[in-house]
Amino acid sequence: MSEKNARKKQISDLTCFGGSQIFTEPKSTSNLVQPDFDSFLHYSKQFFDQHRYTNNGPLVKLLEKRLAEFHNAKFCITFCSGFWGLVLAMTSLALKGKVEIIMPSLTYRRMADVAAWAGLKPRFCEVEPNSLSMTAETVEPCINNETALILAVHPIVNCCDIEGIVSLGVEHSIPVLFDSVESVYESSSIGKVGKFGNAECFSMHASKLLNGFEGGYVTTNNEELAHRLALLRGFSFEGQDNCVIPGGLNAKLNEIHAAMALANLDEIDLQIANNRKRYRWYQAGLSGISGIRLLEFDESCSTSYKNIVVEFLDDWPLKRDETVLVLNAENILARAYYYPPLHHKNMSYPHIPVSLKTTDFLSCRFMLLPCGDFVSCGDIDKIIQLLGFIYSHGFEIANCIAETAVKIS
Amino acid sequence: MTKNNDFALLGRAAAFAKPLPVGQLYFPSWDRYEAAMRGVFERRYYTNQGPLVQQLEERLQGYLGVKHAICVTNATIGLMMAAEALELSGKVLLPSFTFIASAQSLSWTGIEPVFCDVDPLTHQIDIDKLDALIDEHVTGIMGVNLWGSACDPVALEKYAQTRGLKLYFDSAHAFGCVVDKTKIANFGSIEVFSFHATKVLSATEGGCLCTNDEMLAARLRNIRSSYGAGKPVPVVKTSNGRMSEAQAAVALMSLDDFPQNQQKNETLFRLYEERLKHIPGIKLVKPAGVTFSNYQYVVCEIDKNIFGLSRDSLITVLKAENVNARRYFYPGTHRSIGYLNSLPDYNDYLPVTEHLCATCLQLPVGAMVDSNDVDVICEIIEKSYRYSQQLKSFFAGHDK
Numbered sequence: 001m002s003e004k005n006a007r008k009k010q011i012s013d014l015t016c017f018g019g020s021q022i023f024t025e026p027k028s029t030s031n032l033v034q035p036d037f038d039s040f041l042h043y044s045k046q047f048f049d050q051h052r053y054t055n056n057g058p059l060v061k062l063l064e065k066r067l068a069e070f071h072n073a074k075f076c077i078t079f080c081s082g083f084w085g086l087v088l089a090m091t092s093l094a095l096k097g098k099v100e101i102i103m104p105s106l107t108y109r110r111m112a113d114v115a116a117w118a119g120l121k122p123r124f125c126e127v128e129p130n131s132l133s134m135t136a137e138t139v140e141p142c143i144n145n146e147t148a149l150i151l152a153v154h155p156i157v158n159c160c161d162i163e164g165i166v167s168l169g170v171e172h173s174i175p176v177l178f179d180s181v182e183s184v185y186e187s188s189s190i191g192k193v194g195k196f197g198n199a200e201c202f203s204m205h206a207s208k209l210l211n212g213f214e215g216g217y218v219t220t221n222n223e224e225l226a227h228r229l230a231l232l233r234g235f236s237f238e239g240q241d242n243c244v245i246p247g248g249l250n251a252k253l254n255e256i257h258a259a260m261a262l263a264n265l266d267e268i269d270l271q272i273a274n275n276r277k278r279y280r281w282y283q284a285g286l287s288g289i290s291g292i293r294l295l296e297f298d299e300s301c302s303t304s305y306k307n308i309v310v311e312f313l314d315d316w317p318l319k320r321d322e323t324v325l326v327l328n329a330e331n332i333l334a335r336a337y338y339y340p341p342l343h344h345k346n347m348s349y350p351h352i353p354v355s356l357k358t359t360d361f362l363s364c365r366f367m368l369l370p371c372g373d374f375v376s377c378g379d380i381d382k383i384i385q386l387l388g389f390i391y392s393h394g395f396e397i398a399n400c401i402a403e404t405a406v407k408i409s
Numbered sequence: 410m411t412k413n414n415d416f417a418l419l420g421r422a423a424a425f426a427k428p429l430p431v432g433q434l435y436f437p438s439w440d441r442y443e444a445a446m447r448g449v450f451e452r453r454y455y456t457n458q459g460p461l462v463q464q465l466e467e468r469l470q471g472y473l474g475v476k477h478a479i480c481v482t483n484a485t486i487g488l489m490m491a492a493e494a495l496e497l498s499g500k501v502l503l504p505s506f507t508f509i510a511s512a513q514s515l516s517w518t519g520i521e522p523v524f525c526d527v528d529p530l531t532h533q534i535d536i537d538k539l540d541a542l543i544d545e546h547v548t549g550i551m552g553v554n555l556w557g558s559a560c561d562p563v564a565l566e567k568y569a570q571t572r573g574l575k576l577y578f579d580s581a582h583a584f585g586c587v588v589d590k591t592k593i594a595n596f597g598s599i600e601v602f603s604f605h606a607t608k609v610l611s612a613t614e615g616g617c618l619c620t621n622d623e624m625l626a627a628r629l630r631n632i633r634s635s636y637g638a639g640k641p642v643p644v645v646k647t648s649n650g651r652m653s654e655a656q657a658a659v660a661l662m663s664l665d666d667f668p669q670n671q672q673k674n675e676t677l678f679r680l681y682e683e684r685l686k687h688i689p690g691i692k693l694v695k696p697a698g699v700t701f702s703n704y705q706y707v708v709c710e711i712d713k714n715i716f717g718l719s720r721d722s723l724i725t726v727l728k729a730e731n732v733n734a735r736r737y738f739y740p741g742t743h744r745s746i747g748y749l750n751s752l753p754d755y756n757d758y759l760p761v762t763e764h765l766c767a768t769c770l771q772l773p774v775g776a777m778v779d780s781n782d783v784d785v786i787c788e789i790i791e792k793s794y795r796y797s798q799q800l801k802s803f804f805a806g807h808d809k
Contacts, residue, residue, distance in 0.1 A: 045439075081482065113648065117517070206456050206653075211455060214649075235509055241736060241737075241740075245746060247516070249486070250510060256659070349645060
């Protein structure tokens with residue numbers, strides 16, 4: 001059945017115009033990698049036997065040790081999510097008495113909210129169009145007397161200009177926090193991600209490279225910062241009830257999530273091999289379709305090959321959002337990368353209004369395609385076939401969308 | 410003076426081979442854990458409002474008789490979400506005699522906590538003391554239901570209504586408790602439960618926000634981030650407060666076990682009650698304001714003049730025996746870092762809180778404790794009372 005549905009002969013075969021879906025199961029952009037069940041159980045047994053379910057238990061300690069080693073960083077502190085890891089790293093690193101945080105607008109949709117929880121005021125910077133990442137050149141104009149922190153966000157394919165942004169921070173005496181949530185496995189020419197700037201923050205959400213159900217961690221070479229973060233995530237308690245610094249909350253990672261992350265960490269190279277295979281499949285398939293460009297991984301350094309991002313060029317017949325709509329209808333959960341950019345969102349907390357022309361332009365051109373454990377090479381063939389069909393029937397589809405006034409949600 | 414060297418503190422072997430924790434620490438058997446996790450692996454659904462979280466929310470709604478139960482990653486983030494959803498500002502009144510997270514959740518939402526004293530018998534917020542603390546900046550009250558007791562939520566509702574204040578509850582201790590015929594979960598605008606491993610309902614870490622208000626529920630779901638649980642409504646800022654499928658799996662099993670775990674707590678509590686009532690100077694705090702309690706906290710007040718030893722000395726004796734008795738709460742939120750700037754405001758305002766912070770201790774109850782353990786613990790306490798003068802000299806010598 002799926003074979004038949006995959007072959008769209010005429011536009012009425014498209015699900016959005018009444019045809020049947022290519023995929024009965026959704027194909028998402030989330031990684032959702034599952035480790036070996038026995039390995040997960042093996043780790044679980046350790047906390048189970050000790051009756052330690054949370055509060056810096058044996059597996060959290062082991063995971064932190066393993067991740068610090070993995071990233072060649074001195075310290076690793078885990079959290080219940082990357083979100084709260086970021087918030088606590090921000091409150092810890094922001095220069096006292098200053099309020100602005102520099103971050104790109106073309107990034108994670110909740111990033112301005114993260115800053116707001118940290119009591120900081122986002123000042124959005126531009127990104128460089130080829131790499132989709134912020135650079136020293138795009139950050140520098142945003143620096144002023146109120147700058148408390150630079151949030152250096154790695155794009156989801158390849159790294160941002162680590163050296164340039166770190167030097168800029170040093171030059172202006174402004175701390176640099178890396179958002180490396182999609183960069184667990186990445187390296188740049190100066191080494192593995194995880195030890196740069198003042199600290200780096202990662203996510204262990206199921207959609208990310210290292211699936212820990214939910215979770216996050218911060219790596220740093222700064223012992224004082226590591227100690228501070230470890231306190232803050234557990235109500236700032238030193239010992240049982242001795243609260244030693246203000247600003248604590250509960251952001252502890254539980255032991256089951258740590259077990260999952262450890263089991264996945266053991267198999268990370270296997271995962272990278274699978275990702276590489278999928279990426280190569282996309283690379284080969286997409287090269288035969290005009291109007292669409294795959295964002296390529298820089299293979300001169302280690303990379304995760306995880307996220308599949310494409311750019312729609314000027315000869316692509318549909319708007320990006322129309323394409324997303326057509327794909328979504330087929331159960332291909334492609335997503336806009338990123339829309340809307342943060343500076344266009346309604347924010348009722350303090351922020352600096354800006355106009356960002358490059359970001360506006362880029363925010364309408366890129367799309368994430370399905371990746372991860374649920375996506376086989378056969379699935380990728382079907383996705384590419386559909387994209388080819390959309391390209392060759394583009395104007396017909398565009399007219400039909402306009403006529404039927406299908407709403408873009 | 411009678412002497413007895415039968416204390417671990419004085420060199421004898423500890424009464425317990427391994428430390429006995431105070432927390433509940435109930436957990437399903439290994440087989441059930443394995444089966445539940447196998448299910449999660451088969452579904453390959455790990456988080457983002459998955460099938461188990463949905464099932465847990467429905468079951469909690471049914472059990473608690475509340476319209477909306479919104480599960481979260483932990484109760485502190487839940488309290489922060491509640492303050493955010495209620496759009497509180499300025500100042501909020503709450504007891505100082507509570508876990509520090511109650512106040513920390515307010516600090517995280519830009520609100521100044523204003524501490525109220527508690528009732529000496531029940532340890533719950535003293536409603537008569539609220540008036541003196543109200544000024545034009547106060548926008549709400551956070552009631553706290555402590556120890557498996559309740560803080561008279563009906564009276565607080567009336568009070569908040571007449572003063573035009575918002576009311577919500579930190580009910581971290583109160584899962585399953587009933588006030589007349591109404592389960593805690595249904596009072597005020599929102600009630601927040603903790604499903605931490607030390608609580609009677611465990612998700613390892615976790616919690617749940619309950620409300621009967623549609624709009625608040627929608628706001629809370631958006632602040633948590635909910636992936637398909639209703640259409641997002643406008644909020645100031647979102648967060649990540651999600652509960653994973655692994656957490657929900659444990660909580661569902663814990664909910665199945667709640668009746669027997671509550672029963673075990675109650676049995677142990679009654680045993681403590683029976684044994685401790687004969688010992689002068691130690692007073693067990695009994696459930697108050699509820700018609701049904703989860704009995705998840707065994708909290709005692711030590712009168713050092715009668716008992717002969719201070720609370721802290723007794724804890725030292727117990728710890729040497731591997732009984733991890735705990736000062737609870739200490740030093741009192743108003744005396745904790747982060748709130749010390751306003752400490753002068755509370756001179757003479759919190760006499761009961763000051764007294765309780767100096768005299769209360771928590772004893773073990775829950776999965777790791779059986780009735781023999783309670784007997785042994787009570788024997789140690791009884792002996793400590795009997796030989797308090799000898800122990801006191803030991804401490805005096807030790808302090809030199």
